[in-house]
């Protein structure tokens with residue numbers, strides 16, 4: 016029995032190691048939206064090649080799957096990129112009419128490409144509940160999803176490909192403070208029916224979350240830094256005393272609270288769209304190259320920190336950035352046309368730290384220009400709590416976080432070399448630094464909900480040695 020256990024724990028350990036290597040290299044949680052309302056559309060092969068140079072591992076194709084989207088699905092064959100495809104709002108009624116329509120859709124858009132092209136999710140409609148469309152769109156939504164699910168089941172893909180829909184934040188009547196997040200009562204019945212179907216099939220809840228629009232509706236400087244993950248004084252959720260340091264976490268946790276409140280505590284949340292435009296139109300506040308770069312770059316660092324959100328600690332949310340290319344044919348203010356990470360020729364609009372060479376902690380390459388926000392820092396730096404504004408409760412959380420992720424916390428235990436001075440701050444400093452040092456010394460490992468900072472001052476004392484380099 017002991018030998019048996021030993022063998023299994025060894026396998027487990029190997030799996031853990033593999034998982035770490037995998038996540039260090041590929042970051043399965045970073046996705047991107049692709050839409051083609053543009054004058055010049057790159058060739059499918061160019062799109063795939065561009066994505067291969069980035070850490071993006073998931074692509075969501077927007078709109079209905081037409082011939083050009085089919086060609087793109089095909090171009091993703093035998094890549095490691097996972098695909099989300101969908102029916103647009105105009106196709107919902109048709110898919111709801113019965114099994115034939117749904118089978119036809121699956122037969123023409125999934126079967127010819129799967130499994131070489133790794134389709135993981137089918138979205139039925141986008142923001143259907145909150146769109147201006149006709150009311151019967153909403154009543155057709157669930158039948159359409161069920162029909163697609165049945166068509167997948169018939170093809171023995173019902174377990175492999177998840178059927179869901181995408182919501183806007185407007186399905187919530189309240190999102191601040193996050194713990195009070197709740198669905199608008201006019202949608203609750205529909206939402207419950209959808210969620211019952213989705214949880215029966217293990218399908219995720221997808222939401223479009225835009226701190227950008229939160230800022231637009233409240234354009235104050237402190238809101239901007241809160242939305243851009245920049246230093247700010249935070250917002251305390253008075254119902255549970257959790258201090259939020261960015262709007263993304265607020266929005267995601269508000270959704271978590273709304274789902275929990277109607278009994279769906281376990282359904283996975285995926286951010287189907289989030290982004291920031293880099294160009295503004297007349298009378299528009301918020302869009303700029305600096306802001307777009309700050310939002311997307313900091314968002315990615317936030318995801319890479321693996322901190323999760325305060326209500327989902329350690330759970331990294333799959334997040335699809337909006338969007339891969341500018342869509343210059345989109346209607347609306349010019350910000351609508353300038354969410355793109357890249358121009359049609361594949362050159363970046365700004366460096367969001369998405370290129371593989373700019374972040375990979377496993378193979379740092381000194382010759383490649385690296386994004387300043389993500390370049391691994393040299394030795395001689397220590398990760399410590401920020402000098403002011405960090406509560407003991409937060410430091411305690413940091414200790415818990417670091418010590419449950421595989422570092423050796425025995426030095427801060429009684430009898431350990433770093434036990435004295437026996438203060439939360441001293442103990443937190445020790446383990447936060449150790450966590451940063453053993454995890455590749457990348458700046459995003461020294462974040463701890465924005466309570467940490469790097470210093471060149473060695474905090475070691477007496478027998479307590481703080482490693483660096």
Ligand SMILES: *[C@@H]1O[C@H](CO)[C@@H](O)[C@H](O)[C@H]1NC(C)=O
Pocket residue numbers: 187188189199200201
């Ligand atoms: C709830 O949804 C209805 C219908 O879309 C809308 O008229 C109302 O303003 C919403 N209420 C809140 C509090 O958001």
